[in-house]
Amino acid sequence: MKLRIAVLLAAALLAAWGRGQNPEQQPQQPGDRRDVRLPSGKRQSDEILRDEHRKNLADAAELLKLSEDLKAELEKSDAFVLSLGAIKKTENIEKLAKRIRGRLKSQ
Numbered sequence: 665m666k667l668r669i670a671v672l673l674a675a676a677l678l679a680a681w682g683r684g685q686n687p688e689q690q691p692q693q694p695g696d697r698r699d700v701r702l703p704s705g706k707r708q709s710d711e712i713l714r715d716e717h718r719k720n721l722a723d724a725a726e727l728l729k730l731s732e733d734l735k736a737e738l739e740k741s742d743a744f745v746l747s748l749g750a751i752k753k754t755e756n757i758e759k760l761a762k763r764i765r766g767r768l769k770s771q
Contacts, residue, residue: 713771719767720764720768723764727757727764730753730760731757734750734753737749737750
């Protein structure tokens with residue numbers, strides 16, 4: 665029993681030591697970002713942020729359109745009738761909101 669524990673402990677130590685030897689496999693810290701430049705000379709991180717901002721604006725405009733459509737559909741429907749279109753619009757609104765929130769959290 666002691667031999668099994670010693671072998672398992674040794675294997676775990678070797679695995680941990682092996683992970684520490686290769687710095688490329690270690691996760692990067694937020695402050696350790698390399699300044700990667702594009703061929704145009706601009707920083708890659710700046711271009712990614714601009715692109716995500718553009719996508720967020722487009723998704724927010726789509727979110728506004730869907731919510732206005734949903735409001736109009738709910739206003740013209742009866743209190744006891746729920747259309748499948750309204751449910752589909754709420755699902756699309758939720759997807760867009762999650763996509764925007766995900767992009768904002770990653771920044």
